[in-house]
Amino acid sequence: MSNATVVVVTSGKGGVGKTTTTAAIASALAKEGYQVCAIDFDVGLRNLDLIMGAERRVVFDLVNVVRGEASIKQALVRDKKLNNLYLLPASQTRDKDALTEEGVASVISELRMYFDWVICDSPAGIERGATLAMRHADEAIIVSNPEVSSVRDCDRIIGLLDAKTKIAEDGGRMPKHLMITRYDTERAKSGDMLETDDVVDILSVPLIGVVPESKDVLKASNVGLPITVSDETSPASKAYMEAVRRLLGENIPVTIPEEKKSFLGKLFKGRAA
Amino acid sequence: MNLLSLFGKRGASASVAKNRLQILLAHERADNGSDAALISSLREDILAVVAKRVDIDPDSVKLEMDRSGDVTTLGIDIELPAARAS
Numbered sequence: 104m105s106n107a108t109v110v111v112v113t114s115g116k117g118g119v120g121k122t123t124t125t126a127a128i129a130s131a132l133a134k135e136g137y138q139v140c141a142i143d144f145d146v147g148l149r150n151l152d153l154i155m156g157a158e159r160r161v162v163f164d165l166v167n168v169v170r171g172e173a174s175i176k177q178a179l180v181r182d183k184k185l186n187n188l189y190l191l192p193a194s195q196t197r198d199k200d201a202l203t204e205e206g207v208a209s210v211i212s213e214l215r216m217y218f219d220w221v222i223c224d225s226p227a228g229i230e231r232g233a234t235l236a237m238r239h240a241d242e243a244i245i246v247s248n249p250e251v252s253s254v255r256d257c258d259r260i261i262g263l264l265d266a267k268t269k270i271a272e273d274g275g276r277m278p279k280h281l282m283i284t285r286y287d288t289e290r291a292k293s294g295d296m297l298e299t300d301d302v303v304d305i306l307s308v309p310l311i312g313v314v315p316e317s318k319d320v321l322k323a324s325n326v327g328l329p330i331t332v333s334d335e336t337s338p339a340s341k342a343y344m345e346a347v348r349r350l351l352g353e354n355i356p357v358t359i360p361e362e363k364k365s366f367l368g369k370l371f372k373g374r375a376a
Numbered sequence: 377m378n379l380l381s382l383f384g385k386r387g388a389s390a391s392v393a394k395n396r397l398q399i400l401l402a403h404e405r406a407d408n409g410s411d412a413a414l415i416s417s418l419r420e421d422i423l424a425v426v427a428k429r430v431d432i433d434p435d436s437v438k439l440e441m442d443r444s445g446d447v448t449t450l451g452i453d454i455e456l457p458a459a460r461a462s
Contacts, residue, residue: 251396255404258405259404295389297390297394298390301390301394305394305401
């Protein structure tokens, strides 16, 4: 019998890469041999199924399970490539109150028995869906772009993680990891983008990974494969795999992505040096 | 050094961004978002006091908040009706 670690992937702001990160981390953990379940908490706007390429195999969803209309085992969708990776989809219902506190608590505690890792993909915002996604987490991955509005919203979310979660209410402190996504090294170097150290300074959360802006991420979502499955050589994929090793407790330095230099770029650099 | 960096000024917008965020978040963490409520009640109280003496148009009252460093200032600008000719 397992006793899973529950991780919430959250950010406050939408569009920063929560779902991409959830899919990438869940798949990378599964590739390490762990039993992994990814849960989509974005009721009404589910997308984790699409990013993981499971959209055509969804029968039941989280709301069905919470309402007792389906068992967890009926609702779990097994990944088409990794047979130790499962998805618990969100429903497309418009009823925002479809998830109840007790219902979610019982789903999470049942999943803890079957899996090693449960990764909760939070919806954007600070409403019910987001607070329920973080409620039972043991650890949090906070996803931020190196951009002012995203960093500010992360700060709000950190406040919620330290106030509205089970751990916080029991007097503990939620362990947090910062994942910076869509990072552009060149722009940061030239002073047009916040550097990773700036974001770490402001939020005071240790860095778990820096994912470079990459065309491979869109390509992966186009075909419905997590980036860590579709293209292992992509810098974005490597960044996620490195983050997973850190999540597993390895003490390795965070790689700040380097821009791949074109031949012309190298030439220019050579001439100028 | 990259040849490109020889041309033009290095952008400095990132340090502006960092500075703005640090100031904003220092205040947001301390206030828990009660600023708006505070400003709105201050506005009402001050208006009531001034209205005892002069007729003022509530729309001609401007409130400004400026947060920089450790200090927050609140500026209130009330347009008094034109003095009547004696």
